[in-house]
Amino acid sequence: MSKKHNRNLDHCLKCTICHTQCPVVASFPDFPGPKQLGPELERLRLARGKDELLEVDNVLTYCMSCKRCDMACPHGVNPAYYNRKNRQKLKLKSSEKFRNWILAHNVWWGKIASRIPGFSNFALQFPLARIGMGIVGLANRNLPDYKKLNIKIKKEEKSKKVLYFAGCFASFNDPKIIQSCINILEACNYQVEFAPVECCGMPVMSNAFQEEARSFAEKNRKIFLDYIDKGYKIVTTCTSCELMLKEEYEELLEDENIKKLSGNVWGLFELLEEEENIPFDKNKKQIEKAYYHIPCHLKAQGTGNPAVKFLREYGVKELMVVDDYCCGIAGSYGFKKEKHKLSMEIGSSLFNAVKSFGAELVITDCGTCKVQIKDGTGVEVKHPAVVMNDYL
Amino acid sequence: MIYDAVVIGAGLSGFIAALKLSSEGKKVIILSRGLGNLYSSSGYIDLLGYYPTDEKKPLLNPLRGLEKLISEKPQHPYSLTGPDIIKESVEFFLKITEKAGVPYLGTINKNTFMPTAAGTLVPVTFYPETSKVSLSEAGNIVVVGIKELMDFFPAYVAGNLTENLNKKVEFLWVNLGLSINREVNSYDIALSLEKENIRGKLIEELKKNIEKGSLILIPAVLGAKSFRKVISHIEEETGCKMLEIPTLPPSLMGYRLAENTGNYLKKNGVEMITGYPVDYVKTGNGICEEAGLTIAGGRIKKIRSRAFILATGGILGEGLQVYPYEIREKVFDLPVSMPGTTHYKDFFALKENPLSCAGVSVNQDLNPVNDKKEVLFKNVFVTGATLGGYDPFLEKSGNGVAISTGYKAALMVMKAGGKNE
Numbered sequence: 008m009s010k011k012h013n014r015n016l017d018h019c020l021k022c023t024i025c026h027t028q029c030p031v032v033a034s035f036p037d038f039p040g041p042k043q044l045g046p047e048l049e050r051l052r053l054a055r056g057k058d059e060l061l062e063v064d065n066v067l068t069y070c071m072s073c074k075r076c077d078m079a080c081p082h083g084v085n086p087a088y089y090n091r092k093n094r095q096k097l098k099l100k101s102s103e104k105f106r107n108w109i110l111a112h113n114v115w116w117g118k119i120a121s122r123i124p125g126f127s128n129f130a131l132q133f134p135l136a137r138i139g140m141g142i143v144g145l146a147n148r149n150l151p152d153y154k155k156l157n158i159k160i161k162k163e164e165k166s167k168k169v170l171y172f173a174g175c176f177a178s179f180n181d182p183k184i185i186q187s188c189i190n191i192l193e194a195c196n197y198q199v200e201f202a203p204v205e206c207c208g209m210p211v212m213s214n215a216f217q218e219e220a221r222s223f224a225e226k227n228r229k230i231f232l233d234y235i236d237k238g239y240k241i242v243t244t245c246t247s248c249e250l251m252l253k254e255e256y257e258e259l260l261e262d263e264n265i266k267k268l269s270g271n272v273w274g275l276f277e278l279l280e281e282e283e284n285i286p287f288d289k290n291k292k293q294i295e296k297a298y299y300h301i302p303c304h305l306k307a308q309g310t311g312n313p314a315v316k317f318l319r320e321y322g323v324k325e326l327m328v329v330d331d332y333c334c335g336i337a338g339s340y341g342f343k344k345e346k347h348k349l350s351m352e353i354g355s356s357l358f359n360a361v362k363s364f365g366a367e368l369v370i371t372d373c374g375t376c377k378v379q380i381k382d383g384t385g386v387e388v389k390h391p392a393v394v395m396n397d398y399l
Numbered sequence: 400m401i402y403d404a405v406v407i408g409a410g411l412s413g414f415i416a417a418l419k420l421s422s423e424g425k426k427v428i429i430l431s432r433g434l435g436n437l438y439s440s441s442g443y444i445d446l447l448g449y450y451p452t453d454e455k456k457p458l459l460n461p462l463r464g465l466e467k468l469i470s471e472k473p474q475h476p477y478s479l480t481g482p483d484i485i486k487e488s489v490e491f492f493l494k495i496t497e498k499a500g501v502p503y504l505g506t507i508n509k510n511t512f513m514p515t516a517a518g519t520l521v522p523v524t525f526y527p528e529t530s531k532v533s534l535s536e537a538g539n540i541v542v543v544g545i546k547e548l549m550d551f552f553p554a555y556v557a558g559n560l561t562e563n564l565n566k567k568v569e570f571l572w573v574n575l576g577l578s579i580n581r582e583v584n585s586y587d588i589a590l591s592l593e594k595e596n597i598r599g600k601l602i603e604e605l606k607k608n609i610e611k612g613s614l615i616l617i618p619a620v621l622g623a624k625s626f627r628k629v630i631s632h633i634e635e636e637t638g639c640k641m642l643e644i645p646t647l648p649p650s651l652m653g654y655r656l657a658e659n660t661g662n663y664l665k666k667n668g669v670e671m672i673t674g675y676p677v678d679y680v681k682t683g684n685g686i687c688e689e690a691g692l693t694i695a696g697g698r699i700k701k702i703r704s705r706a707f708i709l710a711t712g713g714i715l716g717e718g719l720q721v722y723p724y725e726i727r728e729k730v731f732d733l734p735v736s737m738p739g740t741t742h743y744k745d746f747f748a749l750k751e752n753p754l755s756c757a758g759v760s761v762n763q764d765l766n767p768v769n770d771k772k773e774v775l776f777k778n779v780f781v782t783g784a785t786l787g788g789y790d791p792f793l794e795k796s797g798n799g800v801a802i803s804t805g806y807k808a809a810l811m812v813m814k815a816g817g818k819n820e
Binding site for chain 1: 433435436579590692
């Protein structure tokens with residue numbers, strides 16, 4: 008256990024504010040909530056010995072790792088940290104473990120399926136495939152289409168350099184995000200490059216394959232530090248990859264250099280906020296009404312909502328931003344059969360807010376939030392980079 | 400980009416300052432480590448309950464008590480704020496809470512006595528509209544306890560209230576029949592009561608046992624986000640008035656005030672970054688230029704502003720950190736004064752407790768000053784519990800000081816902004 012979090016356990020005053028902010032508690036009353044599962048029971052677990060788990064810990068798989076509890080605590084306690092750590096120790100049924108393993112390795116399936124998108128998308132709709140998925144424990148829900156990656160990139164040497172970490176969702180399901188990000192960075196005079204990186208490791212880590220997450224992080228660390236030493240910034244467009252690289256790598260890799268890595272990771276719009284010359288055009292036609300959804304993992308970073316500023320200034324006349332709602336999908340969580348209904352229930356407040364606002368478009372940085380919101384509202388959802396690309 | 404104000408702290412004084420500034424078109428951002436103690440509060444606004452603090456009888460007219468206090472204690476935050484601004488600030492509070500969906504009632508010259516979970520009566524000046532009731536005019540009063548809620552004992556409350564009101568108060572236990580397989584708290588019960596079937600069960604129990612026209616005292620569990628609908632539905636069906644009693648945390652009455660005002664200010668363009676404490680300030684020549692947070696990844700996110708409002712909540716909010724031989728102010732390292740040292744014998748004394756009175760000293764403009772009364776930072780304003788010179792627990796003045804000093808800080812920021820333009 009990280010020393011940083013070890014000390015903070017005793018700061019819990021049982022004020023229970025974290026419990027009132029947990030999206031799972033609000034929709035699933037039996038869920039004990041962050042205060043109880045986290046700091047309250049952690050003292051008992053520690054007293055009993057490192058590997059001893061409590062019976063109630065089986066419900067830990069219902070924690071979404073949205074980190075709203077971490078952000079709400081006035082005293083610096085991180086309940087989500089204890090939940091994730093204890094999830095590693097759960098002894099799951101092998102069928103559940105297998106199902107989790109499939110979801111956690113979406114990067115492998117994505118690499119294959121995005122090469123033959125037509126066939127893959129068709130096959131996933133097939134009733135036999137659906138039945139198979141159901142048996143394995145995957146939810147019968149709309150899956151995002153796989154798309155082939157086909158991007159244009161300038162090979163010009165510039166003084167400002169970026170290593171773009173696109174993430175799995177953009178790479179396999181929404182390559183428009185990648186092209187938009189490249190266009191925006193190039194318009195700001197950046198040299199954009201790619202490297203043969205691994206998946207950031209968020210899906211494997213949240214499904215309790217900690218060792219594998221560590222090996223992904225190890226491989227990426229070598230590549231990233233190499234580029235950082237040459238003066239590159241690491242830029243990402245996925246808020247979960249961003250959180251993973253900024254925060255979780257420090258947990259996974261105990262290494263003095265890791266601060267150099269996490270300190271050089273930027274979200275695209277976080278980087279644009281620091282730019283002097285903004286390449287967007289104020290005179291282009293604006294979108295009338297759009298709803299910006301703040302992904303939970305962006306809220307957890309403390310950066311504020313950098314995309315909102317640009318959307319309001321250039322792209323959208325009336326932009327509704329409400330940071331109250333979690334969409335409920337929590338990455339691979341909403342694709343699990345036993346959690347799908349709960350996931351849609353958690354997101355229902357958000358879906359109602361979008362519908363009653365009457366937005367023609369929802370804008371959000373997170374790939375899986377995008378899938379969930381499209382499912383829950385029927386409204387089109389776009390990444391802010393894709394929207395701002397039209398204003399270059 | 401330069402903000403007009405950075406508010407450090409997301410409690411009542413910080414919220415009031417941000418709300419006032421944003422209503423005047425100023426660019427405000429709130430930075431806070433977490434969601435603050437407002438969520439755990441009773442939701443009542445105590446302007447002034449007791450003055451002098453060793454008076455056995457509470458004040459019936461807080462305004463009169465306030466006028467006496469201001470004439471006798473020139474260094475008290477109320478004296479520095481001044482009666483006119485105090486009056487303006489509570490008017491603003493009433494206006495803004497109504498717009499935010501959590502309307503309050505009360506007048507500045509009258510204290511209302513509300514029951515507590517110990518069966519005592521506490522003087523409050525402003526209270527939620529849903530708690531509008533006259534204890535003295537009530538006929539039959541019944542205290543209702545909920546089996547699933549720990550730490551609320553209706554017999555205890557009824558016994559003490561009978562003595563304090565000089566009128567027989569009955570009690571009743573109700574079982575909601577919640578099938579939740581764990582220990583529940585008041586928030587869980589509030590969510591359950593937002594469901595028709597469980598609310599129906601409560602209504603049934605109340606109707607069966609309590610005559611129409613009674614006053615029902617019940618722990619504050621009558622709904623979270625849709626509390627107004629829950630309370631009016633129960634009142635309609637039972638024909639009784641419901642008066643909620645604030646509970647131990649999670650306190651729904653504090654939650655409703657915090658959530659509704661928080662959402663209202665965000666909807667009105669106030670930015671909020673929650674989850675990271677301000678751990679960097681750039682100062683020079685008596686001015687603060689920047690505040691910063693160490694965000695995820697370890698970089699410092701720097702925010703430039705014309706003014707900074709320090710609303711960090713004192714000792715309980717962790718804006719002031721207590722060490723064995725000193726108390727330190729966490730953001731600007733401002734000098735913290737404490738009148739004398741605390742001795743264990745003083746703990747329950749009715750004279751001001753030195754630890755409760757500890758805090759930052761300020762001038763009339765709420766700028767922090769040193770012991771020579773020199774202003775340390777011209778564009779920094781200190782509000783609420785971080786201020787020294789008053790004992791909120793004995794006076795019953797915590798939320799009143801928060802609202803009036805938060806409001807005054809906003810006015811000071813606007814005044815300074817005018818000068819710069």
